[in-house]
Amino acid sequence: MEKSIIVSGFGGQGTLFAGQVLAYAALDAGKYVTWIPSYGPEMRGGTARCTVTISDEEIGSPLTRNPAIVLAMNLPSLDKYEPLMQPGGLMLANASLINRKMDRSDVRGIYIPAARMAEEIGNPRLANMIMVGAMLAAEEVLPLDVVKEALENHLPERHKKTLPMNFQAMDQGAAFVKDAIAA
Amino acid sequence: MAKELLKGNEAFAEAAVRAGVEGFFGYPITPASEFLEYMAKRMPALGRAFLQAESEIAAIHMVYGAACAGKRALTATSGPGLSLMSEALSYIAGTEVPAVVVNVMRGGPGLGNIAPSQSDYNQMVKGGGHGDYFPIVLAPATVQEAIDYITLAFDLADKYRSLVFIVVDGNLGQMMESAELPPMRELRKEPPEWAVYGAKDRDPNILTSIYIDPPDEEITNIRLLKRWMEIEKNEVRYKEYDLDDAEVAVVSFGVAGRVCSSAVKTAREEGIKVGLFRPITVAPFPFKQIEALSKRVKRILVVEMNTGQMLDDVKRAVGGRVPVEFYGRIGGVTPFPDEILDEIRRINESEDAIEDGMEKVQWLERLEERIARGE
Numbered sequence: 411m412e413k414s415i416i417v418s419g420f421g422g423q424g425t426l427f428a429g430q431v432l433a434y435a436a437l438d439a440g441k442y443v444t445w446i447p448s449y450g451p452e453m454r455g456g457t458a459r460c461t462v463t464i465s466d467e468e469i470g471s472p473l474t475r476n477p478a479i480v481l482a483m484n485l486p487s488l489d490k491y492e493p494l495m496q497p498g499g500l501m502l503a504n505a506s507l508i509n510r511k512m513d514r515s516d517v518r519g520i521y522i523p524a525a526r527m528a529e530e531i532g533n534p535r536l537a538n539m540i541m542v543g544a545m546l547a548a549e550e551v552l553p554l555d556v557v558k559e560a561l562e563n564h565l566p567e568r569h570k571k572t573l574p575m576n577f578q579a580m581d582q583g584a585a586f587v588k589d590a591i592a593a
Numbered sequence: 594m595a596k597e598l599l600k601g602n603e604a605f606a607e608a609a610v611r612a613g614v615e616g617f618f619g620y621p622i623t624p625a626s627e628f629l630e631y632m633a634k635r636m637p638a639l640g641r642a643f644l645q646a647e648s649e650i651a652a653i654h655m656v657y658g659a660a661c662a663g664k665r666a667l668t669a670t671s672g673p674g675l676s677l678m679s680e681a682l683s684y685i686a687g688t689e690v691p692a693v694v695v696n697v698m699r700g701g702p703g704l705g706n707i708a709p710s711q712s713d714y715n716q717m718v719k720g721g722g723h724g725d726y727f728p729i730v731l732a733p734a735t736v737q738e739a740i741d742y743i744t745l746a747f748d749l750a751d752k753y754r755s756l757v758f759i760v761v762d763g764n765l766g767q768m769m770e771s772a773e774l775p776p777m778r779e780l781r782k783e784p785p786e787w788a789v790y791g792a793k794d795r796d797p798n799i800l801t802s803i804y805i806d807p808p809d810e811e812i813t814n815i816r817l818l819k820r821w822m823e824i825e826k827n828e829v830r831y832k833e834y835d836l837d838d839a840e841v842a843v844v845s846f847g848v849a850g851r852v853c854s855s856a857v858k859t860a861r862e863e864g865i866k867v868g869l870f871r872p873i874t875v876a877p878f879p880f881k882q883i884e885a886l887s888k889r890v891k892r893i894l895v896v897e898m899n900t901g902q903m904l905d906d907v908k909r910a911v912g913g914r915v916p917v918e919f920y921g922r923i924g925g926v927t928p929f930p931d932e933i934l935d936e937i938r939r940i941n942e943s944e945d946a947i948e949d950g951m952e953k954v955q956w957l958e959r960l961e962e963r964i965a966r967g968e
Contacts, residue, residue: 475968
């Protein structure tokens with residue numbers, strides 16, 4: 411089984427780090443994994459995205475045209491990846507910044523007000539972890555506790571005090587999806 | 594050692610450290626800069642030499658000097674930096690001292706861009722500089738392979754007193770992948786017997802690339818060529834996937850090769866008898882192996898992130914036995930697996946002969962259609 415996940419948004423939204431947390435967790439879970447950023451002469455406010463591929467076998471291409479899962483942190487990301495997604499794929503949209511639904515009916519859409527929820531927790535920069543928590547609840551990619559452990563192990567020392575808030579963000583993202591499914 | 598999630602450039606640098614590199618001299622350039630940044634912290638902490646030079650030209654001359662003194666020396670750069678280094682590369686080869694140079698290739702020519710590319714293939718396999726010499730060129734496709742082949746690069750450099758290039762593209766330099774680092778080797782205790790480091794109690798060694806008298810230079814050239822012939826005999830390396838019963842063979846190196854491996858896997862699931870041949874040494878090139886391959890398959894597809902530089906080597910090996918097709922993305926664009934899959938499907942159905950040179954004309958038509966579709 412091989413899953414390709416794209417995390418895409420504005421620079422500063424923590425897309426690259428969210429992807430890295432998933433990659434570290436995949437490694438801890440004994441999977442093959444690649445993480446590859448779109449790198450370029452970019453700055454805060456520009457586009458920042460990464461592709462994470464998680465597999466039970468050795469990984470060929472680290473890049474994919476047709477992702478299985480997309481975490482769209484902003485509208486340009488949804489616009490870009492909606493037509494490219496695999497049928498049956500999962501699109502998680504940061505509904506705080508994305509004011510439309512997808513046109514495609516063969517892709518599962520989850521619209522989560524991640525930026526607003528992050529502000530309610532007390533830090534708008536937690537939106538990425540809300541999206542990650544939501545994704546893990548919506549699709550069997552990795553167990554939430556493995557991802558939490560990866561975050562704990564790889565969060566830079568200076569951010570360690572934000573660990574409880576990050577966990578809370580993941581939990582709330584997961585809870586949002588579970589409620590949405592139950593409803 | 595356990596597997597870790599390692600960033601390409603940093604892993605390459607640490608692999609060089611563990612292989613026993615004693616001096617790193619470099620100048621920053623995207624997409625290779627993390628290599629230098631990592632060395633800036635790591636080398637002084639180990640009491641080894643690190644120096645950010647004032648230019649690539651200075652950096653490679655420092656590598657040259659350290660190599661002459663019998664130290665394991667290294668630099669890492671990208672295309673524009675490599676071009677600046679060309680003169681000293683030739684001097685290193687002419688002086689017959691070992692050195693390792695990593696080229697994290699980016700889009701060109703000229704300043705080009707910082708996106709991944711394989712457009713320095715010819716520059717690297719032909720040596721980069723002037724004169725008759727033959728560098729070893731290793732083209733890993735994964736972070737793990739890069740770690741393994743950087744270790745090997747130092748051994749080959751020492752064994753043959755040769756220049757060894759590692760060519761990767763920006764994808765591999767920038768990506769993170771699970772890989773395992775080797776244990777730290779002990780540094781060499783004694784310098785090689787040819788090195789110049791002070792001649793107390795022995796006759797002086799002389800290292801030079803000047804042979805004013807043509808017969809002397811001729812003998813030197815013969816020595817270099819014979820050494821290269823040994824390398825060609827002993828050091829060809831490659832990887833094969835699904836080739837046992839293949840009717841179509843894809844030949845591709847580096848990251849393009851691993852993109853092809855994804856396409857081959859999908860094509861196999863569709864029942865297409867296709868396999869992949871991935872050269873790891875692009876110099877010495879696996880001519881004999883590809884010649885043998887061309888006797889077993891019906892058609893060959895070469896895939897590169899350039900306009901078909903390795904294609905010429907593959908065609909030489911195939912010798913017109915079967916049609917050789919080409920597909921490439923250029924200018925810093927990395928192909929996706931679906932593009933290669935389309936090519937494999939098309940080629941699997943095709944029985945047309947291809948007139949020499951037409952493989953590129955036909956490729957360009959297909960590529961321009963693809964670009965027009967926004968891909």
